[in-house]
Amino acid sequence: MIDRTQAPDLHLIDRLEIASPEIAYLDNGIPVYMFNSGKLDIAKIDFLFDAGSRYQKHPLTARFANKMLSEGTQSYSAFQIAEHMDYYGAYLGKMAFKDTSVVSISLLNKHLEQVLPVLAEIINQPIFPEKELLNLAKRGKQAFIDDQQKVSELAAMHFNQQVFGKNHSYGKLIEANDFDHLNTEYLRDFHQQYYLPDTCKIVVSGKLPETLLPLLNQHFGTNKSTPKSNSSFGNFSLDSGSKKEFISMPKSVQSAIRIGGISISKSHADYHKLFILNAILGGYFGSRLMKNIREDKGFTYGIYSALVSFQQSGMFFIITEVGSDVCHKAIDEIYGELKKLREEPVSLHEIDLVRKYLSGGILRSFDGPFQTSERFKNLLELNIDFKNYYANLINTLNTITPEQLLETAQNYLVEDTMFELVVGKKMES
Amino acid sequence: MIDYSQFMLENGLQVIVSTDTATPMVALNILYNVGAKDEHPDKTGFAHLFEHLMFGGSVNIPSYDEPLQKAGGENNAFTNNDFTNYYMSIPRQNLDTAFWLESDRMLDLAFSEKSLDVQRQVVIEEFKQRYLNQPYGDFWMLMRPFVYKAHPYQWSTIGKDISHIENATMDDVRTFYHKFYHPKNAIVSVVGNITEAEVRNLCDTWFAPISKGERYMRNIPKEPMQHERRNLSVERDVPFDMICKAFHMCARMDKDYYATDMLSDILSNGNSSRLYNTLVKEKKLFSEVDAHISGDIEEGLFIFSGKLIKGITMEQAEAAIDEEIERIKNIPIPEHELNKIKNKIESNMIFSNESILNRALKLAISTLLGDTEMVNTETEKYLQVTAAEIQQMANNILIDSNCSALYYHAKK
Numbered sequence: 147m148i149d150r151t152q153a154p155d156l157h158l159i160d161r162l163e164i165a166s167p168e169i170a171y172l173d174n175g176i177p178v179y180m181f182n183s184g185k186l187d188i189a190k191i192d193f194l195f196d197a198g199s200r201y202q203k204h205p206l207t208a209r210f211a212n213k214m215l216s217e218g219t220q221s222y223s224a225f226q227i228a229e230h231m232d233y234y235g236a237y238l239g240k241m242a243f244k245d246t247s248v249v250s251i252s253l254l255n256k257h258l259e260q261v262l263p264v265l266a267e268i269i270n271q272p273i274f275p276e277k278e279l280l281n282l283a284k285r286g287k288q289a290f291i292d293d294q295q296k297v298s299e300l301a302a303m304h305f306n307q308q309v310f311g312k313n314h315s316y317g318k319l320i321e322a323n324d325f326d327h328l329n330t331e332y333l334r335d336f337h338q339q340y341y342l343p344d345t346c347k348i349v350v351s352g353k354l355p356e357t358l359l360p361l362l363n364q365h366f367g368t369n370k371s372t373p374k375s376n377s378s379f380g381n382f383s384l385d386s387g388s389k390k391e392f393i394s395m396p397k398s399v400q401s402a403i404r405i406g407g408i409s410i411s412k413s414h415a416d417y418h419k420l421f422i423l424n425a426i427l428g429g430y431f432g433s434r435l436m437k438n439i440r441e442d443k444g445f446t447y448g449i450y451s452a453l454v455s456f457q458q459s460g461m462f463f464i465i466t467e468v469g470s471d472v473c474h475k476a477i478d479e480i481y482g483e484l485k486k487l488r489e490e491p492v493s494l495h496e497i498d499l500v501r502k503y504l505s506g507g508i509l510r511s512f513d514g515p516f517q518t519s520e521r522f523k524n525l526l527e528l529n530i531d532f533k534n535y536y537a538n539l540i541n542t543l544n545t546i547t548p549e550q551l552l553e554t555a556q557n558y559l560v561e562d563t564m565f566e567l568v569v570g571k572k573m574e575s
Numbered sequence: 576m577i578d579y580s581q582f583m584l585e586n587g588l589q590v591i592v593s594t595d596t597a598t599p600m601v602a603l604n605i606l607y608n609v610g611a612k613d614e615h616p617d618k619t620g621f622a623h624l625f626e627h628l629m630f631g632g633s634v635n636i637p638s639y640d641e642p643l644q645k646a647g648g649e650n651n652a653f654t655n656n657d658f659t660n661y662y663m664s665i666p667r668q669n670l671d672t673a674f675w676l677e678s679d680r681m682l683d684l685a686f687s688e689k690s691l692d693v694q695r696q697v698v699i700e701e702f703k704q705r706y707l708n709q710p711y712g713d714f715w716m717l718m719r720p721f722v723y724k725a726h727p728y729q730w731s732t733i734g735k736d737i738s739h740i741e742n743a744t745m746d747d748v749r750t751f752y753h754k755f756y757h758p759k760n761a762i763v764s765v766v767g768n769i770t771e772a773e774v775r776n777l778c779d780t781w782f783a784p785i786s787k788g789e790r791y792m793r794n795i796p797k798e799p800m801q802h803e804r805r806n807l808s809v810e811r812d813v814p815f816d817m818i819c820k821a822f823h824m825c826a827r828m829d830k831d832y833y834a835t836d837m838l839s840d841i842l843s844n845g846n847s848s849r850l851y852n853t854l855v856k857e858k859k860l861f862s863e864v865d866a867h868i869s870g871d872i873e874e875g876l877f878i879f880s881g882k883l884i885k886g887i888t889m890e891q892a893e894a895a896i897d898e899e900i901e902r903i904k905n906i907p908i909p910e911h912e913l914n915k916i917k918n919k920i921e922s923n924m925i926f927s928n929e930s931i932l933n934r935a936l937k938l939a940i941s942t943l944l945g946d947t948e949m950v951n952t953e954t955e956k957y958l959q960v961t962a963a964e965i966q967q968m969a970n971n972i973l974i975d976s977n978c979s980a981l982y983y984h985a986k987k
Contacts, residue, residue: 216846232915430644
């Protein structure tokens with residue numbers, strides 16, 4: 147009879163072999179990073195451009211320039227493009243971030259030849275029709291107004307402005323009437339300045355056919371960059387708001403809380419230590435915040451802490467929604483957990499737990515070509531060397547000590563540097 | 576194509592294994608054949624509350640999460656109206672830890688008062704976060720009892736009323752567990768870098784000793800045929816009007832299911848679909864509009880829903896949806912459009928087989944439905960559907976006497 151009270155022995159898990167991508171260059175110099183593996187005859191192609199919102203002169207330009215790429219080109223209408231992609235079962239994705247903008251396509255390999263020419267038009271020859279912009283902007287505005295009813299969305303939008311300031315490229319807040327002031331000239335200019343071969347990187351993953359590279363070269367390798375004029379790199383002078391802010395939503399039954407501030411990014415030498423510390427604090431289900439505020443007190447459905455990296459900065463923040471009546475108590479508990487990390491060494495037992503959990507997580511996040519290319523893209527956007535980054539992370543994970551974690555907390559989880567935002571019903575104090 | 580093998584333990588536990596040596600991981604999926612539809616009308620929200628309690632420690636193991644995290648595993652669970660599903664991925668070397676944990680919570684739970692107290696509170700916060708503190712968050716709470724008069728699909732997984740959760744007692748919890756959480760009522764699927772023989776061994780060690788429970792005989796009232804159109808108007812503190820029209824449709828294993836699913840694809844799958852192009856882009860009546868099927872195992876719903884552009888009336892919005900319904904009822908679907916939908920289905924099926932967790936879930940669900948091989952034959956079933964069959968579904972289902980319309984007005 148087996149003894150169920152005894153946990154089975156744990157085994158060393160596979161050492162992570164970090165696959166380096168194969169690199170090729172198109173005729174116009176665009177680098178192509180290839181992760182070629184997998185069993186299914188499918189591929190994903192990502193085009194990354196240095197065309198994020200930090201480069202825009204008018205609000206929403208980067209987002210709508212990106213959104214509008216598939217709303218009409220020299221030879222195809224918005225409907226024809228949608229029809230073509232749907233017909234070949236291809237998934238077109240478009241996202242604008244703060245530093246970069248991305249266009250992605252996922253498709254069956256057998257349709258590459260039909261899909262890539264249209265994709266090339268989308269990326270290189272969009273015409274930004276007025277009527278499509280009017281429609282998209284109007285709908286975008288309604289969705290924005292809907293989001294303003296959600297405490298978590300409001301908190302997410304306002305927190306960056308509180309931390310970075312209202313003129314900072316990572317902090318500037320969108321307002322409803324920004325949607326009314328969009329115009330196609332802004333989008334066309336933005337596209338001409340920032341969607342260029344010399345700001346472009348291509349990442350491909352999947353079971354890649356030999357025809358892929360020649361096809362990419364044929365459709366994306368011939369145009370040259372025109373010299374940029376008058377380009378902007380963004381405004382990075384800090385102009386932070388008050389340390390504590392409150393936005394009233396009198397009818398809400400939960401309050402959204404954000405606590406955090408500016409932090410180091412993935413390119414910093416201490417980042418990996420902070421990454422592990424963040425996991426302990428609020429980076430996974432077994433974290434201290436989750437255990438205390440959800441699993442012990444039942445104040446919330448979920449609480450997390452996160453590190454976000456930008457090219458010019460980084461952020462650390464804690465995020466949760468809690469019952470309005472327990473908001474004060476939850477905030478006190480959050481500061482208490484931060485203080486504990488600054489004052490008491492993390493036990494070896496807890497370090498061992500988080501080390502094993504994160505090791506499994508790293509293995510999981512490299513499972514297959516699409517997962518691997520996602521990890522790679524995140525670092526490519528920040529111009530960080532992929533192999534080095536993960537070698538360092540694994541090394542730090544294997545060697546981190548309680549003393550190092552204590553020091554990291556004392557350096558980077560400082561209460562005085564943190565901002566606090568609450569969105570919800572006014573609390574009794 | 577998913578290769579798999581399956582076997583059943585003496586205690587009735589069904590097991591499916593699919594080997595994939597390209598991954599360092601294994602996905603373990605355990606589906607319990609109990610959903611919100613199995614709840615007593617006065618004790619709703621239990622299947623979901625119970626899902627939370629399954630992480631509160633089992634008879635021999637005080638903490639579920641910590642040993643799993645130590646083994647490098649990651650897990651989660653979800654509950655719907657039909658079943659409750661627990662899934663994890665774990666490095667292949669530590670699969671025995673996964674079997675140890677899952678078998679112990681199938682054997683018996685710890686039933687700690689503290690866990691019940693806290694999870695009751697957590698679920699109440701989840702209820703607030705998802706249903707009360709979101710614009711349009713009460714949509715399904717309104718819709719379900721309006722559309723279903725007899726069938727237990729009339730309540731959401733979170734429950735009819737939050738008092739049912741507040742009043743849940745330890746006795747209720749125990750009774751629920753013993754009725755539904757045993758080998759005969761569960762399906763285990765394992766996908767990843769592991770062989771069938773290894774899984775058989777693990778099952779013999781960990782699951783085989785669990786005694787078989789009493790077979791649960793499901794006896795759920797059938798929803799009577801709807802004979803008359805229903806209308807419901809509400810006013811809420813939201814920025815924009817919303818309209819929803821729901822129609823009863825067939826069950827998941829009905830032969831008409833595929834044609835009905837494709838009817839929703841023609842109307843609203845992708846940016847080239849009919850509703851998006853006609854109602855959002857050309858007529859500019861909606862900021863977003865959608866037609867989809869609920870996908871439930873028993874007789875489900877075909878649902879149109881849309882948010883109106885400011886200034887558009889409910890009458891205008893509904894007339895435009897009805898016009899699209901009349902069009903698909905009366906004008907044959909062009910071959911190109913049908914092929915487009917079929918290509919999309921094919922592509923979608925292939926992409927959905929990429930992740931081991933997805934494959935494990937699909938194997939478990941298809942086994943629950945009584946036909947594991949569905950994971951490989953479904954694409955073909957979709958490809959065989961004709962334009963005329965889809966049109967027939969529109970004529971069968973999208974009729975006024977089968978319609979329940981919800982007018983969700985923004986407060987002026």
